[in-house]
Amino acid sequence: MLLTCDKEKARFYGYELYDNGVGVFKFLNSRFKKKGRLKCTLEGDSTKTPMVLSGTFYWYDKKGRLLAEEQYRDGKPFHYKSFKVSRKKPYMEIFSQNLYYNILYNNQIGSFYYEEYKNGKLIRMGHYRIGYRGWEMYFD
Numbered sequence: 001m002l003l004t005c006d007k008e009k010a011r012f013y014g015y016e017l018y019d020n021g022v023g024v025f026k027f028l029n030s031r032f033k034k035k036g037r038l039k040c041t042l043e044g045d046s047t048k049t050p051m052v053l054s055g056t057f058y059w060y061d062k063k064g065r066l067l068a069e070e071q072y073r074d075g076k077p078f079h080y081k082s083f084k085v086s087r088k089k090p091y092m093e094i095f096s097q098n099l100y101y102n103i104l105y106n107n108q109i110g111s112f113y114y115e116e117y118k119n120g121k122l123i124r125m126g127h128y129r130i131g132y133r134g135w136e137m138y139f140d
Contacts (some may be wrong), residue, residue, distance in 0.1 A: 024110055024135045077101045094119055105129040105138075 018024060053072040061067055071079040079102075084095040096117045103113035111129035114137060115122060126139035 019110060019130070019135065093117075099128075110135070 053075055055072060057068075057070045057072075058066060059068045059070070065085060066083055068080065068082040070077065077099075080097075080099040082097045083093055086094050098115040098117075100113040100115075105111035105113075105127040108129055111127050113125070113127055115125045117123065124139050126137055128137050129135070131138050
């Protein structure tokens, strides 16, 4: 099933991780609260009642360009990919990020693996995890 979302009909709030009552990381929707960035589509199951999310959200800007994809499985974030395209060549991806929530750092709940690409080349990678600086990105 394909569900089209807009500001008037969207009801999804997001998914947030807490560690001892302190917010660690906000998933979905938190990155797209800016005015005009709420257009999305969802491939997966949909219903009018609250439910556990399973499917992929596609987020678009005002011009219809893809900004990000967010995939959920059984209510948990699974994969996130953001895109930045060239203004002169909108089909050309100049920057992207991949977050793999199923690849944990030493089985640490809440951690995930991160990759950053520029012009299609991997430029850095690491884990979002708790460490000596608290919860943040630690690059390899």
